[in-house]
Amino acid sequence: MACPPWPKGKKLVHLDLKGAPPRMEYLYKLMELFSQLGVDGLLVEYEDMFPYEGELKLLQATTQPPYSREEILSMQKFAKSKGIEVIPLVQTFGHMEFVLKHRPMWSLREVPYCVGTLNPHKEEGVRLVMEMLRQVVKLHPGLNMLHIGADEVYILGEGEESKLWLASPGRTVEQLFLSHVTKVAKAIKEAWPHMTIIMWDDMMRGMNHDVLKGSGLVGLVQPMLWDYNPNLDVEKTVSLLEKYCSAGMSDLWVASSFKGSTSVYNCVPSTQRQVDNHLQWLKVAASLSAGVILHGIALTGWQKYDHLSVLCELMPVALPSLVACLHTLKYGHFNAEAQNKVTETLGISSVEVEAMERTSAGETLFPGRRLAELIVELNSLLNSDDIRLFENDMFVRGWFSPYHRQRKMVTPLITMQIHSQASTFLTTLQQKVDALRGEMVRLYPDSTAQEWIEEHVSPVVAPLQRITEDIRACVKEMVP
Structure with a gap:
């Protein structure tokens, strides 16, 4: 059964640079393809590929040089010329492995053995996060949208200072999470009043309506609900979005996946699996009440599950999947006609990368096809x-x-x-x-x-x- 096509709102492609950062020439070719497929924006997770300066210089990648300031500016210029908006994603709470792995930053961990989670009690932590944001915003002239991460804040509440804080009656780990994110969001609004702030939703899923309503985040942030499962539970997801909406967070985003969500060391994606995830999201979008304002969908393409894990599927092998997922959103189904459009666009015989024989000699619209073939x-x-x-x-x-x-x-x-x-x-x-x-x-x-x-x-x-x-x-x- 076909669904209505994806409703209004932006289609963003997530660019995860914490592993396998593409060379700029390749990135331009990808953006060329994205613009022809109707992509509105890039959600760019720079991590250590950003050219941090001053006291943050130690965050720069050492296995390869980070992108230069000129490269980042010219990438935005190129994106703009193709009608693509660049939205940076900077982690501010969980998944800060690339920051907290450095010895001078060890004292900012929530617990010594968890490299990802920032200690929310240290002023210095907030100062660090704001300095990261300041440098990123400065290198994105005219920026008006920012994603502050905040997913998978593991082991929160286990640190010594947290235990002390939680010992006061009525205090919970939920409040601890909310207070840090609110602090960061308020500091962002103070520095850049016009900035729209997006964050991942998973740490708020279990919170009840009243906790969310009284959290101080209402009106400050726009949650982005992610679910990459091919069997995504439509009813549950709809009620979760409705819960956020009724708590006053009616500006919402969702996130699907076109690669990097099958297994941590996967090498070749299954297009059908990722398409199924998007078909479920279409059902969700079609079932929402009028009060929910869906600002868009981010098609995530994880390159690593976290900074310290191995590489997942590289971009070239995942392009058939990405194009198939975008067509699924555009047409509301993935029937033979939509499949033909994908294979024509990319000059291949099958939407499954493991079976794609080339059907045209030229480069077509498949940047990196030779590498995809060799990997397969x-x-x-x-x-x-x-x-x-x-x-x-x-x-x-x-x-x-x-x-x-x-x-x-x-x-x-x-x-x-x-x-x-x-x-x-x-x-x-x-x-x-x-x-x-x-x-x-x-x-x-x-x-x-x-x-x-x-x-x-x-x-x-x-x-x-x-x-x-x-x-x-x-x-x-x-x-x-």
């Missing part, structure tokens, strides 16, 4: 049983077990066959990896290619290399 090829090779389970092979287990290796007593003929098979796999993998690296460094920093290969390839290659080395050592003992 290499991924299927890395996941093949022949390679992944090589040590379980009958010959390896039968004639080259740990017992044999230790005693260096082997059947040379069979072990040489094993060696030859392992070497063939290694050569094939190496060729694919070289091609992939060459393509990846055109779109991403060298450090990203290195990270991707160490994450996905090295663990699979290591056992094969070990076997070939061990066999060489054993055969030397057995053959004149």
Whole structure:
């Protein structure tokens, strides 16, 4: 059953730069595609790719240089020329790993073992957050919308100062959360009275109507309710949005996902899974009462679950999914006709990246297609049983077990066959990896290619290399 298309309101694409930050030329190509697909804005999570200055300079990335001030300004200029608004997302409470991992900032953690959560009792913490915001706002001339994060504030209330604060009667962790966010939001409004403030909603989901109403956040912030589940519970989500609305927060946003929400180390997304998430969001939008003002939807594309986790799917492999999700919102369904539009736009035969044969020789509108193809090829090779389970092979287990290796007593003929098979796999993998690296460094920093290969390839290659080395050592003992 088709839903009405996505109602009015902005369609934002989330650009998560806490891993695999694209080179500027690639970012321009992506924005070109986004503008042709009717995207209104970019929700940009710079994290350590922002060129922080002064006392905050230590927040800058060291694995690759952060974007320069000139790059960030010219990116906005280019976006504007394509009708795309740039909205920065700066975390101000939870997920501050990229800040609190630095030794000079350790004292600002809520508890020593949680790198993500800021201690809400220290004035210095608020000062730090405001300085981050000040530098970001300054480098976004004419900015009038800001996302302050505030999702997944883990372990809040567990710190010594929090326990002391909570010991007073009537105080709750909910109030502790609200008081910090309110403090930050008020400071933003004081510095930039015209600024619209968006925040993630998850820490407020369990709060009752009266707590929200009396929180001081009403009229200050616009919650963005995120849910990336393909089986998103429509009824529950609608009632949650209605609850925010009846508490006085009628200006609302929602967030779906086109990549980076399946598993923390996923390498290739499933388009259908992400489309299903958007179909559920269409049902939500169609069921809301007139009082709810839906300002838009952010299609999130997480690059890392947090600053210290591994890379998820890179942007090129996720473009079929993104285009499919945008078409789903535009038409209110994802039938054969919508699928054809996606494959035509990108010059591929299938909306599933694992099955996309190219249908046109040119670049079409698929920036990074060659890299997407190489990732898919290499991924299927890395996941093949022949390679992944090589040590379980009958010959390896039968004639080259740990017992044999230790005693260096082997059947040379069979072990040489094993060696030859392992070497063939290694050569094939190496060729694919070289091609992939060459393509990846055109779109991403060298450090990203290195990270991707160490994450996905090295663990699979290591056992094969070990076997070939061990066999060489054993055969030397057995053959004149």
